[in-house]
Amino acid sequence: MDLFSDGASLLPIPIEDGVLAYMARFPLPCSSAEVLAQLIRDTHWRADTIVVYGKRYLQPRLTAWYGEAAYTYSGLTLQPAPMSPLLAQLRTTVEDVTGHRYNSVLLNYYRDGKDSMGMHSDDEPELGLRPVIASLSLGAARTFILRHKTIKRTVKLDLTDGGLLLMAGDLQKNWLHGINKSVRVTGPRINLTFRYVG
Numbered sequence: 001m002d003l004f005s006d007g008a009s010l011l012p013i014p015i016e017d018g019v020l021a022y023m024a025r026f027p028l029p030c031s032s033a034e035v036l037a038q039l040i041r042d043t044h045w046r047a048d049t050i051v052v053y054g055k056r057y058l059q060p061r062l063t064a065w066y067g068e069a070a071y072t073y074s075g076l077t078l079q080p081a082p083m084s085p086l087l088a089q090l091r092t093t094v095e096d097v098t099g100h101r102y103n104s105v106l107l108n109y110y111r112d113g114k115d116s117m118g119m120h121s122d123d124e125p126e127l128g129l130r131p132v133i134a135s136l137s138l139g140a141a142r143t144f145i146l147r148h149k150t151i152k153r154t155v156k157l158d159l160t161d162g163g164l165l166l167m168a169g170d171l172q173k174n175w176l177h178g179i180n181k182s183v184r185v186t187g188p189r190i191n192l193t194f195r196y197v198g
């Protein structure tokens, strides 16, 4: 019997120039459908415009920021707000499972396959030199694309309902990541990225 095939362990994903690990079945406090519905309903979602090369765009997803510190990216400053009991509970379990501490969470709400996230690195100075980011996915499965910044290499991961992806080491320094639009996906997905903002 394979002790690690039940999805309840955080397993390393071999990748050059960075650290990745994945747990297929993150322990949730209730069903993933209930967590998804509660987060969609109770989160103060924002529809932000961002500035890219001097032009303003509406972000192709909704976002929310909870935690102790403000966070600035793409010319936007997100003000801190206290985590709900559900978010605090998810954070504690993510800390237990990954062995790292987090003081903030960015939530992304992909309403359907038309929502997306452009290729980027989470390398803002306030995240520190080798940020540890734990990313929990709920709802529709989406493809997570990683592209190395210097060698021509692309890695695709299927992020499914209830999965936890850990990004660490030099991953943000050496790789970009993002979520493309998908014509096949019609259902909603929420992704929570737990971070430590110094």
Ligand SMILES: O=C(O)CCC(=O)C(=O)O
Residues within 6 Å of the ligand: 106, 108, 117, 122, 135, 144, 159, 177, 178, 179, 191, 193
């Ligand atoms: O939705 C995802 O899986 C990616 C989220 C992400 O990259 C981010 O919040 O920085």
Ligand SMILES: [Fe+2]
Residues within 6 Å of the ligand: 120, 121, 122, 177
């Ligand atoms: Fe990211």
